[in-house]
Amino acid sequence: MPDNIVSILMLGDIVGEPGLKALEDTLPALIKRFEADFVTANGENSSILGMTEQDARRIFAAGVDVITSGNHVWEKRAFWPFIDSEKRMLRPANYPSPAVGRGFVLVKKNNFSFLVINLQGREYMTPIDCPFRAFDRVIENYGSIDDELRGLSMARAETPVIIVDFHAESTKEKEALGFYVDGRASVFAGTHTHIQTADEKILPQGTAYISDLGMTGVLNGIIGMDKTICLERAKSQILYPLQSAEGAASIQGVCVQVILSAGSEYTPRAASIERFSAD
Secondary structure (H helix, E strand, O other), rough: OOOOOOEEEEHHHHEEHHHHHHHHHHHHHHHHHOOEEEEEEOHHHHHOOOOOOOHHHHHHHHHHOOOEEOHHHHHHHHHHHHHHHHEEOOOOOOOOOOOOEEEEEEEEEEEEEEEEEEEEEHHHOOOOOOOOHHHHHHHHHHHHHHHHHOOOOOOOOOOOOEEEEEOOOOOHHHHHHHHHHEEOOOOEEOOOOOOOOOOOOOOEEEOEOOOOOOOEEEEOOOOOOOOHHHHHHHHHOOOOOOEEEEEEEEEEEEEEEEEEEOOOOOOOEEEEEEEEEEE
């Protein structure tokens, strides 16, 4: 990989034990295949509607650098202290105060810097604070609250590679925010629907975009969940407890190559985006 290009993997929602196991079994080979410098994954359903500290530690141990989440991250209250203490475990930045945890993190790795921003949509979801304004606030203020950036050599890029996970239901809202951040983020990926979209592209100002990364879980189910239970819920409207589907699981996501260049006014731009689904 040339010195001025970094490779980023973003993985779709991890669903249950099959998703965790697929991550552990497959991610090391994916990192090698794509020569990945940095990896994110959405973990909010790793315990089926929620997460545990054990889930998060398994995800990190598998090779993920930052875990993003969404509306289900609050399901298990015992997990809240971990959200608050582990800076690489994100919840959406546009949850109103006093939500525990943080919605973005600046990470140094191999002399590169990566700013990961987690946001949540409002269309067909709980109408929390505005994700557009939340993005602006993070971009305007991240450098003043993270002293670690000051210790980073800026020979390769003075502005970090900016990665956005937008956890949202509406494709229209995802596209709107994607164009809103175009040129100010390096990568913008949607999560939440668990269905991988085929609209990966590079937007006019250089931001890599996809509406949904898909999922890390069993594809022969209903968004990774047991079909029988999901059908009973749909027919009866009774909220039977969900379980993950059984069977072989896949990892879905994208690999984005980002071009770096020195200069404080330069946001690293995407050179390519490749969608994948790996067993």
